[in-house]
Amino acid sequence: xxxxxxxxxxxxxxxxxxxxxxxxxxxxxxxxxxxxxxxxxxxxxxxxxxxxxxxxxxxxxxxxxxxxxxxxxxxxxxxxxxxxxxxxxxxxxxxxxxxxxxxxxxxxxxxxxxxxxxxxxxxxxxxxxxxxxxxxxxxxxxxxxxxxxxxxxxxxxxxxxxxxxxxxxxxxxxxxxxxxxxxxxxxxxxxxxxxxxxxxxxxxxxxxxxxxxxxxxxxxxxxxxxxxxxxxxxxxxxxxxxxxxxxxxxxxxxxxxxxxxxxxxxxxxxxxxxxxxxxxxxxxxxxxxxxxxxxxxxxxxxxxxxxxxxxxxxxxxxxxxxxxxxxxxxxxxxxxxxxxxxxxxxxxxxxxxxxxxxxxxxxxxxxxxxxxxxxxxxxxxxxxxxxxxxxxxxxxxxxxxxxxxxxxxxxxxxxxxxxxxxxxxxxxxxxxxxxxxxxxxxxxxxxxxxxxxxxxxxxxxxxxxxx
Amino acid sequence: xxxxxxxxxxxxxxxxxxxxxxxxxxxxxxxxxxxxxxxxxxxxxxxxxxxxxxxxxxxxxxxxxxxxxxxxxxxxxxxxxxxxxxxxxxxxxxxxxxxxxxxxxxxxxxxxxxxxxxxxxxxxxxxxxxxxxxxxxxxxxxxxxxxxxxxxxxxxxxxxxxxxxxxxxxxxxxxxxxxxxxxxxxxxxxxxxxxxxxxxxxxxxxxxxxxxxxx
Numbered sequence: 007x008x009x010x011x012x013x014x015x016x017x018x019x020x021x022x023x024x025x026x027x028x029x030x031x032x033x034x035x036x037x038x039x040x041x042x043x044x045x046x047x048x049x050x051x052x053x054x055x056x057x058x059x060x061x062x063x064x065x066x067x068x069x070x071x072x073x074x075x076x077x078x079x080x081x082x083x084x085x086x087x088x089x090x091x092x093x094x095x096x097x098x099x100x101x102x103x104x105x106x107x108x109x110x111x112x113x114x115x116x117x118x119x120x121x122x123x124x125x126x127x128x129x130x131x132x133x134x135x136x137x138x139x140x141x142x143x144x145x146x147x148x149x150x151x152x153x154x155x156x157x158x159x160x161x162x163x164x165x166x167x168x169x170x171x172x173x174x175x176x177x178x179x180x181x182x183x184x185x186x187x188x189x190x191x192x193x194x195x196x197x198x199x200x201x202x203x204x205x206x207x208x209x210x211x212x213x214x215x216x217x218x219x220x221x222x223x224x225x226x227x228x229x230x231x232x233x234x235x236x237x238x239x240x241x242x243x244x245x246x247x248x249x250x251x252x253x254x255x256x257x258x259x260x261x262x263x264x265x266x267x268x269x270x271x272x273x274x275x276x277x278x279x280x281x282x283x284x285x286x287x288x289x290x291x292x293x294x295x296x297x298x299x300x301x302x303x304x305x306x307x308x309x310x311x312x313x314x315x316x317x318x319x320x321x322x323x324x325x326x327x328x329x330x331x332x333x334x335x336x337x338x339x340x341x342x343x344x345x346x347x348x349x350x351x352x353x354x355x356x357x358x359x360x361x362x363x364x365x366x367x368x369x370x371x372x373x374x375x376x377x378x379x380x381x382x383x384x385x386x387x388x389x390x391x392x393x394x395x396x397x398x399x400x401x402x403x404x405x406x407x408x409x410x411x412x413x414x415x416x417x418x419x420x421x422x423x424x425x426x427x428x429x430x431x432x433x434x435x436x437x438x439x440x441x442x443x444x445x446x447x448x449x450x451x452x453x454x455x456x457x458x459x460x461x462x463x464x465x466x467x468x469x470x471x472x473x
Numbered sequence: 474x475x476x477x478x479x480x481x482x483x484x485x486x487x488x489x490x491x492x493x494x495x496x497x498x499x500x501x502x503x504x505x506x507x508x509x510x511x512x513x514x515x516x517x518x519x520x521x522x523x524x525x526x527x528x529x530x531x532x533x534x535x536x537x538x539x540x541x542x543x544x545x546x547x548x549x550x551x552x553x554x555x556x557x558x559x560x561x562x563x564x565x566x567x568x569x570x571x572x573x574x575x576x577x578x579x580x581x582x583x584x585x586x587x588x589x590x591x592x593x594x595x596x597x598x599x600x601x602x603x604x605x606x607x608x609x610x611x612x613x614x615x616x617x618x619x620x621x622x623x624x625x626x627x628x629x630x631x632x633x634x635x636x637x638x639x640x641x642x643x644x645x646x647x648x649x650x651x652x653x654x655x656x657x658x659x660x661x662x663x664x665x666x667x668x669x670x671x672x673x674x675x676x677x678x679x680x681x682x683x684x685x686x687x688x
Contacts, residue, residue: 022670023663027644031663033670035681043565045506056657059667062686071504085504085527092506103688122687129681136564136588150588152566153508154595154656162660164667168643170587200491201558204587234561236587254687257680265680300491300561321490321556328489419563421500428524440495440562446524 009275011172012239013207016147016272020130022164032167035129037159039066039102040115041093042421043134047157048096058100059163065124065255066097066104069114070421074384074411077107086422100160113387113413116140116354120224121389123253127242127269132159137354137437139230143223144250145242145272147207150231170236171205171281174274176212179288184470186364187222188356188435188454190214191229192294192304194286200302203235206282209274210240214288220249221360228355229437232301241273293470295341296439296452298329303439304452305341307469313337332441333449334429341467344451347430349381349408349462350444351455353418356435357386359393361455365435366399368459368470374407375465381408382424384416406463420445433461475597476653480578481622482551485541486615492555493562494589498571502527511567512574516542542575546618553580554608554615559600560589569596579623581630583608594646597653599625601640625651 010018023031044066051057058064071086073079081087090107097104105111111118116137119125125141131148132138134156141148155165175194194210195202208230215223223240230238240246247266250256257265292306303326305312314326314337330337335344351357351365362385374381383403385391391413394400400410417424418436426432426448435458436443439450453461460468502514504527513531518524520543522535536543542550553572559582560568569592572580579599593600601623603611611621614632622631625647630638649656660667675682 023666025645029643029645031660031666033667033674042503046508049506049508054657062683089504089506103686126680128678134564136562150564152564152569152588152592152595154566154592158657158660161657162667163671164660166645166656166660200561201584201586204558204584234558234586257683261680265678268678321488325490419500421503438493438495438562440493442499442518443495446499446518
């Protein structure tokens, strides 16, 4: 038998039908659903008189539009409210399990799924959201799809796909203290570029990845899409199995034992062929800060804002200049001199308990800087919030002048009321620094939770390793 | 699904790399539960000088004269010419919905983001990948106002001065787009195979088919 990659194995396990032209029908084990990319899919089902193929394969939660302030009052924006109510109605009509806004289990879909054990190794998982790559941390093939495909999966439990190529990104060595999974993935994106992974499934390997917690692994896979790869993958090991033990949707008893035994093959075989390989030394990674309007526009905290005139390629030079104009930055400025107006800690990238602990450790005993108007902490789910409150993290944040909010996507993409005003600069633990992403005219710098917390208490970016 | 066979139309040069789906259709418009009506908000932050909100009447909004689709030469453009990695970012199908609603039927670029590329075919939009040099040459032509003829059956782009540029597309996508086929109906023709797969899988990995799930 030829050696296979982890991706090859999961792909083969889900092949329903292979066509001569290279396209294939693959079976989908789990579909996660949220309010933004599903209404037209349910409407499509209704118009064609179709029913969900397997209702129990779907799990829904509202997250993008939900308010992070007091929920008793409901959603004040009528358009947002209608979208969330439409999800409630569609789930009721089609018999799909939903954790509604008032449910303690509600949260960002990519935090909720793993937390519930609805994400399991070896599964194929889709969601109408590009950050579905997150679930690859569990050795599951997980990727974002459009609304037409959401409808397709609802109706057929399958998708027509072409197999991607295999890429391995190995991160070997030992991270400096204070460095996190976020710095690792930002450094990887800086190396690959925002389209470097296009057409690939990236498997992340190496000692640094193996030593990460599941939360850290999710942060890494979450941003595979920011390097262009629809799916990221990490092999299953004891860390994966321990995380899933006794989760509500995880199998129990004899089924659990059978599943764990089957998951043992969910790694790439020795000698498996990768179409592309990249190795990164952990010792070379410094705390990362993005300076531009694409996640690939990233530098170590010791760096300076780049000079477009140093770029030979005309399209790239124009891109750098446009990014600096939008971001209001001058070439040569040390990143540690860049002051921030707002700080956002949360999202499907960094809204998990470990992220909040890392941020709270920096904040403890300090105060939000006077130039920072708002430091927002938005837990990834109701259960993360509950856990953080048990540990007293909410008090640490509140006493430092941070706001402690209800769970949701919040200012990662500013579909709810949490947003930047034009020209405001934000240290954000989210995943995208595109123009307008956090609010019209808003300026986003992507960083780790510890770096965001440090920026909040110092008023500008600081090197977390020197605190 | 809408079919695509052959069009002759003006091409608009949008000279930026890495155009993301937040730029194509900003998030505030994603609150709609409809599939239509996104065209007026296509490239909202670049196209208008004010801040757009859903439901806004766009006829009196101040236009950004610098933006290519606002220039009279490109007002009737149905083909978009752009740079690397077009459509990167989120999976929102609202991006091709907005392009289609605006009237864009084909996009030419050196590369596309995977999810966006896939979403185009679901909406009758033909994304065409050409090498960077050919794209450069088309940019030179397009700047002064140029019509292209795109023929999906022949897999060619013809310029007004008689140049014919071939392009690649996989056979099944081409077939579906040419005939505007319903993907779900096609997949359901394989119902028996899907059921057989499910039965095999259920016995090999029964934990994936639990009798009850938490509510």
